Amino acid sequence: METSLYLVSNVIRIYAISIFLDSFFGNLKCKRIIKIIAYISYYFIGSLVWIISQNTNINLVINTAAIILISILYRATWKKRVFSAIWVCAVGMFIDWIAFSILGNSQFVQSGFLQYVLLLDLAFLFRHLYHRHIEYSSKSPYFLLILLVSLGTIAVGILTVNDSSKHDIIVAIILLLINLINFYTYHLEQDRLKNKHMVELIQASNDAYQNQLKIMETSQREMRYLRHDMQKHLNTMRRMLQEKEYAEVQEYLTTIENAIIVKEEYSKTGNRDVDSLINYELALASDLGTAIMCRIDLPAELNISSFDMTVILGNLLDNAIEALRQSENKRLLLSMKLTRGIVRIDIENSYNPKQKKKADQKQHGIGLLSVSHTLEKYHGDLKHYVEDNNKYHTTVTMFNGTE
Template sequence: MKILATVGAFALGLLSEDVVWIFSNLIGKPIEEEAMGCLCSGIFALLLLLLLERLKVFTKRASIPASGCWNLILLFLGSVFLAEIVTERIESYEWTMISLELICMINLGTYHIYHKVVENYEERIEKAEILQENRMYLKQLEILQQSRQNIRILRHDLKNHLQLISSYLEKGEYEKAADYIESMEELQSVKGEYVKTGNVAVDSILNYKLEVIEKQTGCKPQLQIDIPCESMISEADLNIVLGNLLDNAGEALQKSDEKHLDIRLKYERGILYLSIYNSFDGVVYKSSNSKFKTRKRDDVKHGYGLQSVERVVKKYSGIMRITHDEQLFCVDLYFYV
């Protein structure tokens, strides 16, 4: 790997020198100064390296924003323009070299700052995800504790309940007995528990997200969950998929007059199927390549939810299908697990 990196660095340096030399001849201003040629090719090589690194790093979360690319290109062109002025206006060789070195240092410093800003932003995203996961598991722990408390109370009063049901049955009041049994089932229910599959990851994510959605929109979701207790995909991937899709569904429901949310999760014969259908206001934004775009103003920090989901689906060689009409937005996912 070290040998390949060294050879690649030399090859990139040669390529950048050739590109700069060819470009300068094409525009009719061949570079005669060695210092100017070295500076231009060096900055161009740094720019290429930075763009290659950004593309590799951002494959984890998102593509590099267009504004960032244009800023780097403007920095490169501006540096070349300043270097041209310096080499033509300053006669002293020493001051020319100092000026060119300062321009090169400015480029290096700017690239370094940009790199650190990106790293800091990714760390903030990771911390936010960890915090949300902690809240999900805390919510699930509260549900389990409340469920156990309800079971203790029911067990404590079980003798009295059975005596009353027995008296209803002896008198032939079967409807009253049935109603009373139904009321006992309600006593066991726990507020905020939408699903109880035994899969801790699925239960934690759904119970947490659906409670937030119901509080914000008043929508009571329709659920059809049929999965085993064991996780079929990693909890991190499951959190990315369910978290992003439910966040999008919640935002869409807030803008919609109709409040409908249908969630289906089923596992059968090595295939995990997930569908989330929600009502929305019929407004969708798409980019030039037909990708769905965020409706938020800050599209640099937002709008990566579906891209993250799509990457997870590809990881499991799955299928992602998105359809919509004027009232319903539908996402269907198939994971081959």
Template sequence: MALSTYEMVYLITNIFGTYIVYKFMHIFFETKEVNHRIEFLSYAGYYIFIALVYLTINIPVVTMIGNIVAYFGLSFNYKAGIKRRLLSVLMIYLIGMCIEVIVALLSGYFKYSLITVNNYSSVYGLFIFQILLYLVIRILNNYKNIRKGEIIPLANWAAIIIIPISSLYIILTLFQATGLSWEQILIGVVLILLVNFTTFYLYDVISASMVDKMDKILLGQQNKYYQKQFELMESSLKTTKAMRHDLRNHLSVIYALVEKGERDAALKHLAKMTDVYDDKKQYACTENIDIDSILNFKIQAAEQQNIKIALDLSIPEKMDIPSFDLAIILGNLLDNAIEAVADLEEERQIKTNINYDKGRLIILVENPYQGERVKVGNRYLSTNKEPSQHGLGLENVKSVLQKYDGSMDINQRSNIFSVSLLLFV
């Protein structure tokens, strides 16, 4: 069967249309860990699929469903949660649909039906549609926070996603309504498009606000780490000064006791000195103030719950990694471990190894746990009482790892849960 001029132009312009979908996806998703070969093949498959649907069926409702399903499939090229996938698919399709309808109405196509064959045949309309959609992409590409939408609370996300869903329903209803002029439909679709542009902007603003809020929380936590470290250093300094001041007196007493042959009394006096000057608590003391402050803060929090943290540290005084990132990594890993061990009657101990060697920072946190660690997708759910925070600790750690081309390995065996990290710093 020979193709008409319109069909040939459609197939050619849809190559550019596929590129626009690709650019749209990159607005919503991070692309650092994308397999570009698979990504290319998936978009090629999308182009072929949509072309076949158009050439063989060409019924608007079928094309709509096919596009939405295909967009959702394309979103799996990128690491994201279901919330971002659903919202991105709806926003991409709705914006494209609004622009397509506006161009069709302005080019004189007024008989739009969802369940009959699409007879639209304006070649100019095809070019104008792709150009307008590309201009929209250029504008929306300025919103960078949209990629961080995973941290938006569920209630906010639900309020946002209702808008494109409702908009899609209203557009479909407009075309089924009778008695409306094409001008009225055009105004309605333009207003819906503007509403969804506003929604896109609000989504970006909320994402930025949530990121800023989390940064402030982490900064406050980091300040607490430093404050605790300074308190420990001050306490240690006072103890050292006091010990030096009293040392001569203690040595005089011990010397006198030994001289008299009162060995047991001398040992008893030494034991008392040990009790006074040794608090018998294990604190991090590596001279790396960033790591020491975080670990010491968490050690104290663990000890308040009768949990021991066993340390094996081999790190230099300085490393090329900001304290902010260390606070996210160690803070989240130890918080999760303490939370899990707090539920145990026995084996209340956390193993923490941190080693640095030739530009590689290796971190291992290992803890016993009871019950089953639930895994949803790539996320392990914690026992956090706030459902919206479940599994976010490890997700935050993963986001930091990306900066250092790092990797995370999670294992659970014989009721031992371990997280090991490798960072290149």
């Protein structure tokens, strides 16, 4: 009877853990069927280990390791994966201690039924309060402190909670509250990082707009000069035609054309978001001595928000430019077009695989992660691959607007 109750209770526990992880990490990076198989495997292995050993320490190690392995199916950093595993196990342990302290060794407590129902209630409350849709960089300077607090509460619980005395009940409740407050602190820190990330994106967008204003100012200044001297230019070309100096007229027209065209203006779609970002980013690439090819075929109006366009296009071009800094033969190809309601972005940049730094790889990954999450709003897709070991291709497809 006790084993049957435990097997039923463990189903509830696994379901509660899945709710915690889904809410904490957000979207999967694999197919849903793989997630289901992973949780079923976790259930059977965990149940078998507990039935055979009945050892709390072994069970704790197995559960912590299993949760970390399952977290690989989600998009997250390793720090966050380890933290989630320790936190979930800590909460489960403290609920166990509270149940044993209050009700003793009753059958429902020994089987875990009562504890796991309570854990499921907490999981639903957690999902309601903390369901995260977007993953941001978790480079928090307080991460180790938060992790140590969780580990410390587990150690205190193991050393102090031994029986069903009032003292032990109070200690178990306090330890549980410490973990809840600890997690809420982590939640606040993640929100701070999210806001910081947004401010950085807004700043990048503002820099791009300022650059576009400079380009427009330069273009208008060149046009004013040209209009001021237009009569003189016409008289000069008229004289050349009268004297049949046709080659000189062609050369003179080329000079006028070069004076009109602003070299820094790579994109002229009329879409201020696209034009500003592209002109700003490609000007940075040009300063590195990059050979640039740019083909933009977009309407003046798109149903993609300015903020999302900054996230998608800005991160992709930032990653490409960072790779160009370490490349010898610098080449950058950018293509954007709208076809049948689908926006496609193609970026090809050269890079040096031997000089790729770990810090750059981390920022590159964070940028692509941010792009992927933003693309989900537009039912988009991000693909990237390497060609000839020195060309990096990135392709984005997304619907022109959300449903």
